[in-house]
Amino acid sequence: MEPDVLIIGGGATGTGLARDLALRGLKSLLVEKSDINAGASGGNHGLLHSGARYVSNDMESAVECMEEGKLLKKLAPHCIDDCGGLFVAVEGDDDNYIADFPGHCEKSGISCRSVTPAEALEMEPGVSDKTIAVYEVEDAAIDPFMLSLENIADAKAHGSKLMCHTRAVRFEIENHKIVRVKLHNTLTGEDFHVEPKMVVNASGAWAGQVAALAGASPFTILCSMGTLLVTQSRISNGVINRLRPPANADILVPGGTVSIIGTTSVRVDDPDDIIPTVKETDEIVRVGAQMVPSLERVRYIRAYSGVRPLVSMGGDGADDRNVSRNFTLLDHESSGVDNFVTITGGKLTTYRLMAEKTADLVCRKLGNGFEKALCLTRIRPLPSTMEGKWTEPGVAPKRWVQKAPDVRDKILCECEMISEKTIDDIAGELKKNGELPDLLNIGKRSRLGKGPCQGAFCSVRVLAHMYDKGALTGEHGVGDIKAFLNERWKGQRPIFWGEQLIQAELTEAMHSGFFDLELT
Known part of the structure; x- marks a missing residue:
């Protein structure tokens, strides 16, 4: 096979990139070593950020989330529950953070409306009676599996291909270009080769491992594991956030008929070796109940974990929550590999923007008129298909x-x-x-x-x-x-x-x- 672009990684960014490139007239082959959304795209809250969570410490990410969230609500409404959200402070929370929050939102251009605790209890009867301050924001819930499945379905409809359970195991490089990639089917044991014009590494927490196959300059991926719990039933109308600096168990997100509470942040060495722990579970229930007391009594049906791929720029310290949620796009031409790029970091909410910027770079590097191709995912609705x-x-x-x-x-x-x-x-x-x-x-x-x-x-x-x-x-x-x-x-x-x-x-x-x- 000789695709225009080989994409490695089948999460939201990889599938979104396949669609973006397909709409620009490029044929891609997306390979995923496991299955769709096997990494961070399948191990998250399903929160479509308004951006308000990041206004105090990461304004660039806050603005990106705000802009992309509004865009996705227009372009992929069938994947989204536009339920709205609240930021809730309870007794003992930081008064300075509470007082500064609306100002930070205003600077970022993020909608934020003050509501009284009494009004909040009418909107969300489950919030604590010790609530002291509440702000309404434009959060929503998004179905990450539907999102990725719909993106790859549209990409395939325009000529691209998907191969799950397929791992990239070796790059053959000649004259500073990847000329052949050896792929391995993990189910059948079959090995085969493809000869792409460009290779995009969209493998999230595994991005460093894939980049090493090309001998690219090393970069540090911090693997931050987060654990979440799923309740048997939906216990809130909308998203409920704790009005404080980001910490454990401070977001409750409705997921259709269930609710998801989390998350934690634990540094891990191996993104393939993550298991929710009893310690994390106890912490989530204890802390979450300070905001929504019924979380101490509800039935939980499952815990799960995902790994945030955070790109370290040095000086991040021990707390992964201090690392920017902005995304990183690397052109490995500086490492002597001219047709290889990496996209990692970011948020589920910004997946489309990440794919757009990556596609822009790929098209510039390919030339032959593709550099003039416009991004259509910014204006063309995501079709609803049988696959999602x-x-x-x-x-x-x-x-x-x-x-x-x-x-x-x-x-x-x-x-x-x-x-x-x-x-x-x-x-x-x-x-x-x-x-x-x-x-x-x-x-x-x-x-x-x-x-x-x-x-x-x-x-x-x-x-x-x-x-x-x-x-x-x-x-x-x-x-x-x-x-x-x-x-x-x-x-x-x-x-x-x-x-x-x-x-x-x-x-x-x-x-x-x-x-x-x-x-x-």
Whole structure:
């Protein structure tokens, strides 16, 4: 294959870049060593920032978030819950920070309206009765999986390609250019080569590792792990932020029918080795409850972690929250590799801008008229496609109720009301892309296993359905269900108390006791 551009990394930035380049007339091949949103793009709050969180310490990021957030609300409304948000201070919070907040917002051009604690309780009945100051901002929630799936779907519609479970393992460099890239399929073990005109490293926390393949000048990626908790039900109408300098457990974001509370910040050495801990979970519940007291009593169904790829410019200190959330675009021509660039850092909210700036650089370096190609993602709406259709919490039950259900269309996942037809639709799209319709792939593109039972019942039903349809054969399903349940199990271990502990014991009894599967 000889694509115009090889993109390494299938998160929001990589998929957004594939779409941007495709709309400019360039064909790209995007390779991802795991699956879509396997890194930071899948391990975040799903918060579409108004920018207000950064007004006190990172004004450039604040303004970028504000501008991009407004743009995305116009261009990708189907991916966004424009729920609004509050910044809430409680007794004991820093009076100086509270007093300075509206002024910082005004300097950044960010909308900020003061509301009384009484008004805030009407808007969000769950906030603490010890609330002393509240400001309303234009935060929103965004579905990162739908966002990335829709971007890559539009890119493919314009001639680009996606290959998941494909790792770049070697660059062949001649005359200061990458002429061939060796790729390895981690599922089949197959090795093959591509000969791109340009290579873009959009691998997030792994950007340093990929850059090293080209012998590019080293740069420091700080891997900051953040852990978040998912509640069984939605406990706020909009986003609720703690009105204080960024710290642990200070953002509550609605995610359709659930809520997500976090996050933490822990420096890690290996972005592939991250597991939520009991210590972090306890901290999130304790601190979060100061802002929303019901967080001490609600049922949590899962914990998960992601790694922020922060680019260190030196002098950042020990606290990763002091590192800028701005993005970094590096042209490795200065390192003697003329057709290789890296884009990393940034926020989910600024993914489109990151892709635009990267595409601008790629087009300038390619020349041949491409330097005159305009960015269309700034004005062209993101299409809604089948590939991103089923990721939003609560969508399947809503659609089931809105139409007269077909009694022949059996429900396979009762928590999220996912039917056989939904599974068949997703499996069909996976087959079109050359992907196997197994539990892990289906789960990434739907709500499968994300309800209170965390896959205890639906995993077996969907797997059996796939075998009945002939989509899976042989013993593949044994490894598939173990991998799927272990991924869900990893997220339950730090929250083993109350109802979820009972659920976990039932899951273990069924799958370890009855089916003799080992859950690790």
